[in-house]
Amino acid sequence: EGDPECAEPRLSLRTADLRDFRAASTSRTRPWLLSVVVLVVLLAAAGAVVHFRGTWEVASTRLVETTHVTEELTDELRVLQISDFHSLPRAEQIDDVVALAKGARADLIALTGDLLNTHNRDLTSVERLLAGLQGAGAPVVAVDGNHDHWSSQQADLHALYRQYGVQLLVDEHFAYMGPWGRAIVVATDDHFSGHGDLTKAVEGAPDDAFRLLLTHSPGVMWQMEEHGIDYAMCGHTHGGQIRFPFLGAVYVPGGNFFPKYSKGEYQVGSSTLFIDSGVGVTGPNYRFLNQSQIVLHRFVS
Numbered sequence: 001e002g003d004p005e006c007a008e009p010r011l012s013l014r015t016a017d018l019r020d021f022r023a024a025s026t027s028r029t030r031p032w033l034l035s036v037v038v039l040v041v042l043l044a045a046a047g048a049v050v051h052f053r054g055t056w057e058v059a060s061t062r063l064v065e066t067t068h069v070t071e072e073l074t075d076e077l078r079v080l081q082i083s084d085f086h087s088l089p090r091a092e093q094i095d096d097v098v099a100l101a102k103g104a105r106a107d108l109i110a111l112t113g114d115l116l117n118t119h120n121r122d123l124t125s126v127e128r129l130l131a132g133l134q135g136a137g138a139p140v141v142a143v144d145g146n147h148d149h150w151s152s153q154q155a156d157l158h159a160l161y162r163q164y165g166v167q168l169l170v171d172e173h174f175a176y177m178g179p180w181g182r183a184i185v186v187a188t189d190d191h192f193s194g195h196g197d198l199t200k201a202v203e204g205a206p207d208d209a210f211r212l213l214l215t216h217s218p219g220v221m222w223q224m225e226e227h228g229i230d231y232a233m234c235g236h237t238h239g240g241q242i243r244f245p246f247l248g249a250v251y252v253p254g255g256n257f258f259p260k261y262s263k264g265e266y267q268v269g270s271s272t273l274f275i276d277s278g279v280g281v282t283g284p285n286y287r288f289l290n291q292s293q294i295v296l297h298r299f300v301s
Contacts, residue, residue: 054242057287061093061279063100066265067298068231068272072210077180077299079212080106080138083235084114084278086147087125094125097279097294098132104296106138107178111166112235113145113190113216117282120151123160130164140166141185145216145236146193146253147282169214171201180299183210186229192217192236192254202227210299218261218275225269232273233297239263239277243289253282263290 080101088094101109115126133140142161148154161168169187176183184205189195198213198220205211205228213224213232224232240249240262249262266273276295281287 054286054288057289057291058281058285059090059093059292061097061100061292061294063104063296064293065296065298066274067300069300070210070230071301072181072208072230073183073299073301074181075179075301077176077178077183077210078104078106078108079233079297079299080104080109080136081112081233081235081274081276081295081297082109082129082279083112083216083276083294084145084238084280085111085126085129086114086278086280086282087117087120087123088129088280089125091125091128093292094128095132097129098136100294101133101136104136104294106136106296107180108176108185109133109136109138109140110214110233111140111142112214112233112276113143114147114235114278114280115142115145116148116151116153116157118147118150120153123153123156126157127160127164130160130166133166134164140164141187141214142166142168143170143187143214143216144168144190144195146190149190149193149195171197173201173205175206175209180301181210182206183212183299185212185214186227187214188220190216191219196220198223198227198229202229212299218273221261221266221268221271221273224271224273229271231297231299232271233276233295234273235276235278237262237275237277238281238287239275239290241277241281241284241287241290245289249290 170189173186176185186201188198188201211230213229215234217236218234237252242250252259263277279292
């Protein structure tokens, strides 16, 4: 005890142990910090990609084609659907929509509602669209959507329809003849906003012809088979605007989360329903896995 020769080795061992502990701690800490940094960078990059994709899908409209086979037509009938325009604010994108419409070589162009927003500011964008469609080489028909009904500019919209030769259809039908034979175009007012009468729309329509229904919201689907509708096209849902793989739409108007019917083609009894996700947006200015679109419906024999 008290011998200097005994004390010095003990001090050397303790110092070495402390150095080893610090080295071990550092070797454990640095990989952990690196993992956190990498994770943060990856999450930030993924967020940037998702944000870019979501805003690009809003601002870039594409043309989608779908084909339906029927024995009631003798040749191809091409109907272009433009839905849920929602006073699209970007003039360049409106011009793109018009260019796509002209390139589709449609026999009929159907505007299936919600050209306006509920709190619409002006009709500049709508007029640009309607003026452009005059040169698309096909008759243009339209039905109202819920936002058209709710907007204080609905009467002004109808005046623009008359100015640009668009036929507004309200619970009625007409025969559309051509190389395809005879198709009966049936149109109803908007079901979602409490309008529309499919019974009235088909009254007097021949039973031995292809019946094509134009309407805004899909709520009328349960009446289609009863009234002999072969094929119906509508919009309203925006496809949920935001979609995920395997899950589909997160939400559609009306308070429906993860709805069964949101976008695309569905068989409802003997009738076929096509729900278009549309051109514009409401609520968040955002789409994901659900790009802005117009649809060319090809009905073939």
